[in-house]
Amino acid sequence: MDGIVNTVAVSLGTTDSAIRLLASLFLGFPLGFVYRTVIHAKPSHIQHFYFTFFGLAISYFNFGWELLHPLINIFSIWLLLSVAGGTVLSVGVAFMFNTGYLILGYLQNTEAIYNISWTLAQCVLTLRLTGVVMDVYDGKKGEEKLTAEQKESALAKSPSLLELLGHTYCFCGFLVGPQYSMKRYMSFTQGAFTDSWREGLPHSVGPATIRLFLGILYIAVFQIINIVLPTEYMLTTNFDDLSLFSKCAYILFWGKNAINKYIGCWMVAEASCILIGLSYNGKDINGNVLWDGCTNMKLYQYETCTDLHHLIDSFNHNTNKWMAxxxxxxxxxxxxxxxxxxxxxxxxxxxxxxxxxxxxxxxxxxxxxxxxxxxxxxxxxxxxxxxxxxxxxxxxxxxxxxxxxxxxxxxxxxxxxxxxxxxxxxxxxxxxxxxxxxxxxxxxxxxxxxxxxxxxxxxxxxxxxxxxxxxxx
Known part of the structure; x- marks a missing residue:
């Protein structure tokens, strides 16, 4: 496997870790299809086990035994919730512990050039676990004290260890996102999100395939343009010799393309979320099924908007929602x-x-x-x-x-x-x-x-x- 990964990486002019990441994101589609056709209607604990098993396998494929780091983090938060879930203390401890563990990971990987490591998935995990602890805290307040937004994610009780593992290791979102609440995940595994298909392919296959294709397109565009506008060129004397206008034009087009790799990865991951049904968001006024419950890129808005706030809202949408x-x-x-x-x-x-x-x-x-x-x-x-x-x-x-x-x-x-x-x-x-x-x-x-x-x-x-x-x- 290492030899295959290395050969593909060399032929595409990228790193082994980038190929492993992309392969893992694409693997979410066949795993999602198996889930949707075989596991979807099974009891919740079987679904949690399915997500945990394949999430751990993908984690090992990418990070080897460094997968122990997120497991330690998850187990620690589960213990915290078991002992002090719903308290102000639990919120403070979770916030500091999760962020601190992530920072320690960064300090372990301080190369001058970014390299994909276990901290990539730990980023997503940090927000997800912190959100769970805060949602349990909100769930203890009483509905009259909650905002409408908090009611959407508040948890009446602390999740079990298996539920926490399934939520954090669901293969369609644990590597690069999107973020989604424990309440959405629990409702999903309990059968609340369904488009009521009976025969043939699930209705989610079409929208998921379109999203997957768009993700592949953005990744391909990035790879092609990156050959013409590489990052390293800005550090050369040739770049220094350009006129100010030419330098600014280079930065403009380089930056627009640099974002494409993130967009592509997010949309491939989102395609898996749509396929398994996690993105199901009811129907619009015309009865059309909405698959935007886990949207991380509002693509049309991103490409056409000229307002900064609209741009921020369209880009890495669920992470920005989490921060807000x-x-x-x-x-x-x-x-x-x-x-x-x-x-x-x-x-x-x-x-x-x-x-x-x-x-x-x-x-x-x-x-x-x-x-x-x-x-x-x-x-x-x-x-x-x-x-x-x-x-x-x-x-x-x-x-x-x-x-x-x-x-x-x-x-x-x-x-x-x-x-x-x-x-x-x-x-x-x-x-x-x-x-x-x-x-x-x-x-x-x-x-x-x-x-x-x-x-x-x-x-x-x-x-x-x-x-x-x-x-x-």
């Missing part, structure tokens, strides 16, 4: 939305790893978010900008400018996310004169100064005015 539900909204007691956002982004950086590149990436994302928000507020005050934005004639041009701006901004931030080491990503940023940093640092200041200038009292024929002239602004 279990971190951002739980920091409401701080009384400052921006501070809650900063702390959530900081936790996201910690969750990704110890390399400085992650922290630079999320710092830049915060700058971009704040900068674009300030510009939008300012543009609403200026009639000419409102007219340009609302013009149907200029709509294609406005869309293109917005799309290029947001894509470049996030591609610029992604440089540090991918290169990880400050020696590498700062070299790239220096070569473009920190244009992304400066633009999003200066933009809010410029908007503020212009707003003050427009609202400054003026004198007309000896009469002071203290308003912005809506007809001329």
């Amino acid at each position: 539900r279990y971190v951002f909204k739980r920091l409401r007691f701080l009384g400052n939305k921006q501070l809650s956002q900063i702390m959530t982004l900081f936790y996201l950086a910690v969750w990704h790893g110890v390399h400085s590149g992650y922290y630079m990436n999320f710092f830049l994302e915060f700058l971009v978010s704040n900068s674009l928000a300030e510009f939008i507020k300012f543009s609403h005050k200026v009639r000419i900008l409102r007219n340009i934005n609302d013009s149907t004639t200029l709509m294609p041009l406005v869309w293109l400018v917005k799309k290029i701006t947001i894509t470049f901004s996030l591609s610029y931030a992604l440089v540090s996310f991918v290169l990880l080491s400050s020696d590498y990503y700062m070299k790239v940023y220096r070569s473009v004169y920190y244009i992304g940093h400066l633009f999003h640092l200066v933009m809010p200041v410029v908007c503020l100064l212009l707003s003050m200038l427009l609202s400054k009292p003026s004198s007309v024929n000896g009469v002071n005015t203290n308003r912005v002239d809506k007809k001329t602004s």
